[in-house]
Amino acid sequence: MIDLHIHTELSPDATGTFGQYVDSAIEHGLKIVGFTEHWDFDRFDPTCNFDIHRRSQDTCRKYCGPIEVLYGAEIGYHRIYEDYVTKCLDEVKLDFILGSVHEVEGLMIAEVSETGKFFERFGKRGFQIYFEAIANFAQDGIFDVLGHLDVIKRFSVLFDFPFREEQYKTQIIEILDILVARNKALEINTSGLRQPPGISYPSLKVVRWFFERGGKHVTIGSDSHEPAMVGRGCDETIQDLINMGIIDITIFKERYPVTLNVIGEPGRWVVRKLR
Numbered sequence: 001m002i003d004l005h006i007h008t009e010l011s012p013d014a015t016g017t018f019g020q021y022v023d024s025a026i027e028h029g030l031k032i033v034g035f036t037e038h039w040d041f042d043r044f045d046p047t048c049n050f051d052i053h054r055r056s057q058d059t060c061r062k063y064c065g066p067i068e069v070l071y072g073a074e075i076g077y078h079r080i081y082e083d084y085v086t087k088c089l090d091e092v093k094l095d096f097i098l099g100s101v102h103e104v105e106g107l108m109i110a111e112v113s114e115t116g117k118f119f120e121r122f123g124k125r126g127f128q129i130y131f132e133a134i135a136n137f138a139q140d141g142i143f144d145v146l147g148h149l150d151v152i153k154r155f156s157v158l159f160d161f162p163f164r165e166e167q168y169k170t171q172i173i174e175i176l177d178i179l180v181a182r183n184k185a186l187e188i189n190t191s192g193l194r195q196p197p198g199i200s201y202p203s204l205k206v207v208r209w210f211f212e213r214g215g216k217h218v219t220i221g222s223d224s225h226e227p228a229m230v231g232r233g234c235d236e237t238i239q240d241l242i243n244m245g246i247i248d249i250t251i252f253k254e255r256y257p258v259t260l261n262v263i264g265e266p267g268r269w270v271v272r273k274l275r
């Protein structure tokens with residue numbers, strides 16, 4: 001029904017045009033999609049994607065109609081660029097900013113070989129170092145939604161470092177508390193369901209902690225990098241949330257959260273908008 005994390009061919013690691021994504025989304029019964037091209041300010045030249053965002057936003061608008069199309073960006077940045085990033089984001093009118101950490105201690109932790117190097121260098125302490133980086137990122141808070149909170153677990157298991165959230169509960173709660181205090185949303189990224197962990201980033205256990213700490217806004221995204229994957233895992237996750245008694249799913253428009261109340265059976269969900 002909703003997928004707020006999609007990359008088209010305008011992201012360096014994805015394929016598919018806006019049109020192909022929208023067609024696929026309609027085919028899969030989605031009602032709302034949010035495009036989130038990469039905008040990386042960490043490893044790359046911070047200026048490199050700037051025009052892409054302006055141009056892609058114009059293209060994106062043409063596809064609004066049969067389904068609701070939102071336009072966001074997935075940003076990653078190094079703290080030294082913070083002022084520059086804020087200035088860039090102010091210049092492009094986005095519906096939401098998904099803030100993600102992809103690089104820690106100079107290594108891409110969402111990439112298999114660099115995750116290997118990361119754990120080779122830091123061992124089990126790598127998880128602690130990773131969550132410290134996330135806490136700093138959350139503290140800076142120049143985003144609306146924190147993306148894939150524990151994506152470090154994507155490949156850690158392949159290097160004999162399985163992830164157990166209970167072992168890092170104190171650090172995770174600290175991050176969730178920062179999000180709550182700053183009224184930020186937490187993303188449930190369903191790509192983990194089809195990747196080595198077989199579970200979303202973060203798991204629904206962590207989502208429950210977020211609501212228990214006073215969190216109000218969760219978004220759902222597939223992190224699709226090809227049109228056929230759009231919406232993958234999103235309906236199942238919404239149903240799991242409903243089963244847990246959580247019926248509030250958030251989308252963003254012009255940087256404001258809009259909470260949808262999802263009730264009823266899959267395929268016949270009724271959605272009410274709340275502010």
Ligand SMILES: [Zn+2]
Nearest residue numbers: 074100147148
């Ligand atoms: Zn990401």
Ligand SMILES: [Zn+2]
Nearest residue numbers: 005007074223
């Ligand atoms: Zn992404």
